[in-house]
Amino acid sequence: MSLLITGGRLIDPANGMDGKKDLYIDAKGFVASVGKAPAGFKAVRTIDAAGKIVCPGLVDLRARLREPGLEYKATIESETRAAVAAGITTLCCPPDTHPVIDTPAMAQMLQSRAWRFGLAFIHPLGALTRGLEGKLLADMESLDEAGCVGFTNAFTPVSDTQVLRRAFEYAATLDLTVFLHAEDPWLKGTGCVHEGEVSTRLGLPGIPEAAETVAVARDLALIEQTGCRAHFCGLSSARAITMVAEAQKRGLPVSADATAHHLHLTEHDIGDFDTQCHVRPPLRSKKDREALRRALKNSVLGAICSDHQPHEPDAKLAPFAQSEPGISALETLLPLTLKLVDENVLGLSEAIALLTLKPAQILGIEAGQLGVGATADVCIFDPKQAWTLTEDQIVSRGHNTPFLGNEFRGRVTHTLVGGKVVFER
């Protein structure tokens, strides 16, 4: 079905585009033209985007869909539905499912399940080590063939440095990207919040900043030695940002992202044991949050991601340390990023690049842009529409978010995947 999106402000950072331009999408789901109608183009449907912003569908570097293994929390169907309701058309999912994504069959299964529902695309991250056990390397080449866009040990960083070095060397051999969750397991210990004012006040075991910096330092040393391309997931501390910036300056092939919630919340938002603010890595100090924000501006951080972790209600109805970490965050990814624009942290076009082009580049995939010939994954949002996040509007199966009751400006009205309207409001 050929489609015309007319009257909107088209923002496509990949092509340096920011202006009022119509977008023509052909019947096969590709961008046929930008601005000018191609010869003989007949739109079967026209979407009036006057007053709205038209941008590439968002690319989320990290979202847990809970399938397979934890379907009582969420499923591929429920979460890809939530994704498109939030303008997200491409999702990257970590391998810590049950079973772990360490075989080509698992990687293919995830993608074909997503394909069946026809909502967002899923790109799996493969396990770096078999079973995420940190001992034997996973079959990276076959996993790569099966569609894995990178490799990671997720929340169980490899502690044996020799194994990690070999994993980096092997990944570098095949020109693959390794995704790292920088957390020293011993310094983290039983910690569940940032070690600082709030951990002291609430008597909760803390996770010192050094849990992150020690891991970043170790990983950077091995990246330098092996030449492996690496991406740090969800950095939380100012010092880690400084270390990564310095490494980038020296030319090491490293990138990093921050989650949308770390760009807004601090340890103080935990208040009196609000388990919705129990996240990993922990929310840190105001100073850390400001450093993360600056790092977006000067491109040390290459992406904002949701780090979506949907939970059933009981997962959060426990004493803080026993509650499960994570936020159901797909549906606040764009609103929280637009809030950074409102707060003058980022320009609108920069903000959109951090949700589209740049994460796609980190993954090495051809998403996040709307040049002629590109797959028409499109997000259309009304930047002025004010709305309040309430539980009944959450599409995700997980309702666990500290942002309930928050007012946002900017709301997705249409989402297209492969030229097909998969969501409209």
Added chain:
Amino acid sequence: MTDNLQFDAQGRLRHLLTLEGLSRRTLVEILDAAESFIAVGEREIKKVPLLRGQTVVNLFFEPSTRTRTTFEIAAKRLSADVINLNVSASSTSKGETLLDTVRNLEAMHTDLFVVRHNESGAAHLIARHVPAHVHIINAGDGRHAHPTQGLLDAFTVRRHKGDVGKLTVAIVGDILHSRVARSEIHALTTLGAREVRVIAPKTLLPVAVEKLGVTPYTDMAEGLKDVDVVMMLRLQRERMAGAHIPSEQEYFNLYGLTPEKLAHARKDAIVMHPGPMNRGLDIDSAVADGPQSVILPQVTYGIAVRMAVMALILGGGPDAGRRA
């Protein structure tokens, strides 16, 4: 920064979860009420009909003898019906959540739960999920708070040393893991103590502890210099395994309260300990049983303070029952 969970719409104390955020007036009100309940304990008939017909459940997820017993005695002296439930951690791990346990007991028309749990925030969690007519007293949650202990310690200080505002107090020992220390700090700073010091090795001092309004010391001689009150804490023996201290001997040498170290304090300083004491680890017997010790009176006051808190939360002061 605390929410208003502890107060009802009229600003009355509904739960006692932490001393943080309570006004000086509320603390003084509780301590004054406790004074009058001391007299009840000294009568031949140690009972007032204040809470007749009310049901108090002591819900202990962590073993305790002293605290549970004093709460039990306090509730009985107020004529409440008391039930003690020791729920082992294993039974909650068998699938029944903490809130399930509470909801089951709530269905039995409990008016007040006295809760102890090994996780910080457990009492807040429960308080957030009980109906309006059910009250919670936190009898210790993880490392977070033990408000009635903080109150009884403040009561002891006031009774033996007078105006808290003129006093320098040192809290010694495992501050990092201590809910008692946190509650003592809130009580003393709210009552306007001249200075509150905490003394411990760096491994047992929480980061940013000065944000709680205290001055940290790592040396006993310096920290105890000219203090009016020494509050000792119990050191859990498992701290060696966490690499917090090398050995009991070394800890006692550096931080155990001996007559020599106590000599740095003012001559009329009092010595307190929340119990149970580790003699020869936290404190030398010569000090624990010495003339400056008020450790046993602390236990007696604990009953009066807990009566005062229960009476305040469930309605009425010490005379309310007589008028009824």
